[in-house]
Amino acid sequence: MFYPPMLLMHSVNNEAFEHQDYLASLKLDGIRLLVSNMDHFKLYTKNQDVTSRFPELHNPPISKGTILDGELIVVDEKGHPDFEACLSRFHSRKANYKVQFCAFDILYCRGENVTGLPLEKRLELLEAEMQETEHYSRMRIIHGNPVQLFEIVKAAGLEGIVLKKRDSKYETRSRPCEPGSKAIRSWAWQKVINYSSSDVVITGYSKENHHWLIGAPEDGRIKPLGTMELGITQKHRKEIWPRLGCSVVDENKKFVFVEPLITCRVRHRGYYKSGFMRLPVLDEVLS
Numbered sequence: 001m002f003y004p005p006m007l008l009m010h011s012v013n014n015e016a017f018e019h020q021d022y023l024a025s026l027k028l029d030g031i032r033l034l035v036s037n038m039d040h041f042k043l044y045t046k047n048q049d050v051t052s053r054f055p056e057l058h059n060p061p062i063s064k065g066t067i068l069d070g071e072l073i074v075v076d077e078k079g080h081p082d083f084e085a086c087l088s089r090f091h092s093r094k095a096n097y098k099v100q101f102c103a104f105d106i107l108y109c110r111g112e113n114v115t116g117l118p119l120e121k122r123l124e125l126l127e128a129e130m131q132e133t134e135h136y137s138r139m140r141i142i143h144g145n146p147v148q149l150f151e152i153v154k155a156a157g158l159e160g161i162v163l164k165k166r167d168s169k170y171e172t173r174s175r176p177c178e179p180g181s182k183a184i185r186s187w188a189w190q191k192v193i194n195y196s197s198s199d200v201v202i203t204g205y206s207k208e209n210h211h212w213l214i215g216a217p218e219d220g221r222i223k224p225l226g227t228m229e230l231g232i233t234q235k236h237r238k239e240i241w242p243r244l245g246c247s248v249v250d251e252n253k254k255f256v257f258v259e260p261l262i263t264c265r266v267r268h269r270g271y272y273k274s275g276f277m278r279l280p281v282l283d284e285v286l287s
Contacts, residue, residue, distance in 0.1 A: 001038040003107055003115075003172040004183035005046060005069050008162065008191040016150035016192045022163045023119065024146040025139050027191055028102055029081040029159040030073035031090055035101060037066050038108070047180040053093060057101055061131040065111030068130065069170075070103035070139065080158060084273055103130055104139035107170055115170035122170065150192055159269070160193040195267035198277070199286065200225060201260035205244060210237060213255060214266070214280060222260050223275065231266075231282030240285065263287045 033050075036042040037060050043051045051058075054072075062068065074085040074097045082097075089097040106126040107115050114122055123141070130138060142149055142161075150161050168188035173181065203222055204213035211229040215222040240262060247259040263286040269278040 001036050001042070001067065001108075001176045002034065002044050002049075002179050002181075003067070003176060004181050005032055005034060006105075006171045006189060007183050007185040008189045009185050009187045010191050010193070014192055014195065016146045016161060017163070018145050018147055019163075021165055021167070022146070023141050023166055024144075024149055025104065025141055025162050025164075026153065026158060027160040027162045027193070028071040028073050028139075029083045030071040030086045030102075033070060033072040033101060034107075035060055035062070035068040035070070035103070037062050037064055044179050046183065049179055050090075053090065054099060055093075056099065056135050061133050061136050062129055063110045065108060066106065066129060067108040068101075068103040068126070069105040069107060070101055073100050073102055074098065075100065080156070083278075098135075100135055100137055102137045102139050105170060106130075107172070115172060118167040118169070119164055120166050146192075150194075154194045157270075158194060160191055163190045163192065164188065193269070195281075196270060197265060197267050197283070199263055199265050200228075200277075200280070202240070202244070202258065202262045202264065203260050204255045204257040206255055207251075208254065213257070214264070214277070215260060217260075225280070226276035228264075228266065228277075228280040228282060230279065236282065236285065261287075 032046055034044040042049060043054055043057060073081040074089055076082040085097045088095040089099055103126060106122050109125050109129055114125060132138060146161060146163060153161055165188040171184040171186050200214040200216050202212050203215045211227045214225045214228050216225055243262060244258050247261055248256055249259055250257040265283045265286055266280040267283055268280040272278055
């Protein structure tokens with residue numbers, strides 16, 4: 001039984017805040033997952049049924065008639081979520097990574113729909129209903145100042161924090177639907193992301209979707225950093241296109257390559273092991 005998971009909003013200023021009506025927790029760097037132990041046991045991402053991919057999760061420590069929302073993670077030697085390892089395990093059972101489901105909400109409890117209850121009450125039900133095991137854990141609420149918490153998260157290199165209203169309902173469809181159905185975003189749940197900021201140069205663009213190739217000077221050459229699509233508006237494309245067209249140096253079936261003359265400032269989520277930048281977002285064109 002699939003219900004689209006409630007999604008977080010993200011403010012433009014990306015700043016943590018302290019308010020008595022909100023609860024704070026860590027944001028885990030993994031893959032969103034619903035554990036549905038209804039008539040049939042199912043595992044769902046936001047877009048698909050992935051039950052067969054994770055046999056280690058097939059005996060959940062919850063009652064029949066229960067649906068949990070949480071994050072599928074793989075932790076590294078420091079105990080930090082490793083997104084690349086999680087993604088590798090997601091795509092192949094042969095990948096030698098131990099997955100863990102970390103629950104942070106409950107939609108159904110022993111056959112009863114509890115999405116209309118306040119978040120604090122749902123968290124009490126989650127704690128009472130789910131026993132922690134090798135593969136199942138529960139997200140903790142972190143008490144204290146969320147602003148200070150976010151500074152600690154940044155220093156540790158973690159993904160960010162989540163702020164949720166204490167009395168928020170779980171906003172989803174009123175009836176079960178197919179994976180991939182549109183989900184609801186609400187300002188009752190907000191994320192604050194630990195972004196890094198870097199200056200990059202545009203080295204080309206895609207022929208298919210006009211995503212920009214980006215790189216950075218390193219040891220007298222331009223190190224490729226992958227492609228950027230987020231944050232590029234129609235205004236940016238209109239302003240940059242003539243300059244790109246005048247600086248073409250080569251092309252292949254997929255990309256047109258240009259001289260690295262245009263510098264941009266981007267925020268991003270660090271780097272993959274390949275060296276490519278993870279989820280770069282254009283903040284401004286510098287030159």
